[in-house]
Amino acid sequence: MRNVKTFDAPARFSRWQIRLHWLTLLLIAIAYGAIEAKSFVPKGSAARDLIMLLHFNAGALVGALMLVRLGLRLRRPDPAIVPAPPRWQAAAARIGHRVLYATFVALPVLGALALAYGGKQWSLLGLPVHDLVAPDRATGRTLKEIHETWAEAGYFIVGLHAAAALFHHYVQRDSTLEGMLPRA
Ligand code: HEM
Numbered sequence: 001m002r003n004v005k006t007f008d009a010p011a012r013f014s015r016w017q018i019r020l021h022w023l024t025l026l027l028i029a030i031a032y033g034a035i036e037a038k039s040f041v042p043k044g045s046a047a048r049d050l051i052m053l054l055h056f057n058a059g060a061l062v063g064a065l066m067l068v069r070l071g072l073r074l075r076r077p078d079p080a081i082v083p084a085p086p087r088w089q090a091a092a093a094r095i096g097h098r099v100l101y102a103t104f105v106a107l108p109v110l111g112a113l114a115l116a117y118g119g120k121q122w123s124l125l126g127l128p129v130h131d132l133v134a135p136d137r138a139t140g141r142t143l144k145e146i147h148e149t150w151a152e153a154g155y156f157i158v159g160l161h162a163a164a165a166l167f168h169h170y171v172q173r174d175s176t177l178e179g180m181l182p183r184a
């Protein structure tokens with residue numbers, strides 16, 4: 001992934017990068033919110049099915065948007081941060097972004113495969129998704145466990161990323177956050 005700081009580096013991320021960044025955050029909040037709400041709703045109820053469907057659909061859209069974002073990111077140099085942060089912070093940000101991309105592409109894939117191996121059907125934006133693979137319950141259970149453990153780590157990964165953004169803004173007082181905010 002490029003993280004080029006050249007003289008012609010833009011001052012902020014592109015309009016679409018910014019829109020998709022905040023839309024992804026919203027969809028991730030919906031995916032996490034739905035799964036947390038699940039435990040308050042009785043098993044087997046229509047409301048519970050709806051909550052799970054919301055989780056699957058919001059999560060799948062996150063995966064698709066992350067791929068679009070990756071495509072956009074690779075086509076354009078990253079904005080220059082002013083004043084430039086120390087090199088270790090630039091390196092940490094590069095690693096952090098890779099971890100974010102890996103996490104939010106892998107989670108939807110693992111979730112969808114867990115359902116497929118579990119022999120479970122669901123619908124993506126109203127279209128049925130089934131028979132992706134030959135069902136195998138044991139594989140399905142393993143994938144579900146990996147999905148769940150990684151998803152729990154996801155809270156921490158996002159929290160760290162958001163905290164870093166706020167640290168740059170309020171403590172280092174550089175342009176990191178402004179580069180990802182819509183133009184006033
Ligand atoms: C942004 C993407 C996603 C995130 C952040 C996410 C997060 C989570 C979390 C936090 C859990 C519960 C973990 C626990 O109980 O310990 C979970 C469970 C689950 N997720 Fe996802 N998920 C995402 C996408 C998906 C997708 C796209 C699917 C399927 C199409 C999916 C299928 C599942 C399934 C089947 C479970 C287990 C539910 C149960 O039986 O309790 N997830 N996910």
Ligand code: HEM
Nearest residue numbers: 017021024025028069073097100104158162165176177180
């Ligand atoms: C309140 C939550 C969040 C805040 C305050 C925030 C803030 C920021 C800021 C200021 C940047 C630009 C500076 C930088 O290069 O790091 C950024 C970039 C980025 N953020 Fe966030 N973010 C949040 C949530 C998320 C979430 C949930 C994801 C999950 C996918 C995410 C993924 C990324 C990625 C991958 C970048 C690198 C630029 C790109 O490739 O689009 N952020 N974020």
